[in-house]
Amino acid sequence: MSQVTTLMTTDIDSLFLNDVIAGLSQQQKNLPCKYFYDDNGAALFEQITELDEYYVTRTELSILTKHSQAIAKLLPDNLSIIEPGCGSGKKIAYLLAHLVNVKSFVPFEISNEMLNYSLAHLSPLFPELAISPLLGDFTHSQMVKQLSRETQLDSQTNLVYFPGSTIGNFSPLKAIEIMKNFHRLCGINGYVLIGIDLLKDRQVLLNAYDDKQGVTAAFNKNLLQRINAELNADFDLSQFHHQSLFNEKLSRIEMHLISNCEQTVTVNGESFSFSQGESIHTENSHKYALQAFTQLSAQAELRLEQTWQDEQGYFALCLLRP
Ligand code: AVJ
Numbered sequence: 354m355s356q357v358t359t360l361m362t363t364d365i366d367s368l369f370l371n372d373v374i375a376g377l378s379q380q381q382k383n384l385p386c387k388y389f390y391d392d393n394g395a396a397l398f399e400q401i402t403e404l405d406e407y408y409v410t411r412t413e414l415s416i417l418t419k420h421s422q423a424i425a426k427l428l429p430d431n432l433s434i435i436e437p438g439c440g441s442g443k444k445i446a447y448l449l450a451h452l453v454n455v456k457s458f459v460p461f462e463i464s465n466e467m468l469n470y471s472l473a474h475l476s477p478l479f480p481e482l483a484i485s486p487l488l489g490d491f492t493h494s495q496m497v498k499q500l501s502r503e504t505q506l507d508s509q510t511n512l513v514y515f516p517g518s519t520i521g522n523f524s525p526l527k528a529i530e531i532m533k534n535f536h537r538l539c540g541i542n543g544y545v546l547i548g549i550d551l552l553k554d555r556q557v558l559l560n561a562y563d564d565k566q567g568v569t570a571a572f573n574k575n576l577l578q579r580i581n582a583e584l585n586a587d588f589d590l591s592q593f594h595h596q597s598l599f600n601e602k603l604s605r606i607e608m609h610l611i612s613n614c615e616q617t618v619t620v621n622g623e624s625f626s627f628s629q630g631e632s633i634h635t636e637n638s639h640k641y642a643l644q645a646f647t648q649l650s651a652q653a654e655l656r657l658e659q660t661w662q663d664e665q666g667y668f669a670l671c672l673l674r675p
Pocket of ligand 1: 518519521562569637638
């Protein structure tokens with residue numbers, strides 16, 4: 354079994370507590386969406402990807418099925434592939450199936466559970482492949498800098514693979530910072546392949562984040578459950594409900610948890626009061642026009658070389674290069 358390298362500057366539990374306290378102390382209460390993915394949250398997200406309303410995963414996989422061979426043809430031999438936030442590691446398999454002589458695959462994940470899952474999934478499929486798993490948070494620029502120094506990844510040619518429209522979770526400014534880090538990681542002759550969710554009919558977007566079965570609502574509320582379990586908190590889950598909305602001005606879906614009543618919640622000894630109808634903002638999912646994404650990439654000094662889309666124009670895979 355491959356050796357997992359851990360890129361953790363501080364204890365992950367105290368980071369979680371600090372982030373939760375800081376988020377709930379804001380005027381507009383918020384919680385970082387990266388904490389959705391504990392074991393239960395990761396399982397709920399897998400369920401979301403199979404919902405009729407959630408076109409995102411299905412559409413991206415159809416693009417990968419159709420175009421992986423063409424994408425692979427554009428990439429050189431002896432490539433190292435880094436996948437930040439690889440999750441279950443299923444999406445890289447499409448590309449790996451068409452690439453020869455891959456030097457190494459580096460799954461980079463904040464969840465140990467998901468990292469192990471991706472290893473267990475990929476090792477038997479690609480027994481020859483050198484897999485070097487990394488446990489860490491790719492949103493921390495310091496960690497990414499440490500990574501490129503220690504592994505000397507920046508002196509070779511790499512592909513940074515970032516599917517799933519994970520980039521949509523970040524504000525444009527943070528997205529630029531992350532793409533700058535990808536620029537550094539891929540090396541001067543490298544490649545960055547990013548999946549983005551495109552702007553589309555509002556109702557299609559809203560349905561994707563508020564499904565009939567309530568899986569997305571459960572996914573959203575699981576964050577409170579996790580905070581209760583891990584941070585000694587007492588959120589009453591029956592007193593919050595899920596809400597999603599489309600913010601036209603900022604071109605993003607927002608998910609919120611709305612307090613059903615006036616109430617006080619305690620987290621690790623600190624009290625937070627909620628008025629009736631007050632929200633905790635839990636996630637943004639930015640939807641891009643290709644033009645806007647091209648401009649964003651340019652600010653990270655990456656230029657768009659090629660894109661692949663589905664027939665409905667719901668989703669795009671974008672190949673970027675320094
Ligand atoms: C994993 C970030 C792509 O924004 O669509 C799904 C997460 N949130 N349903 C997204 C999510 C609610 C998802 N990403």
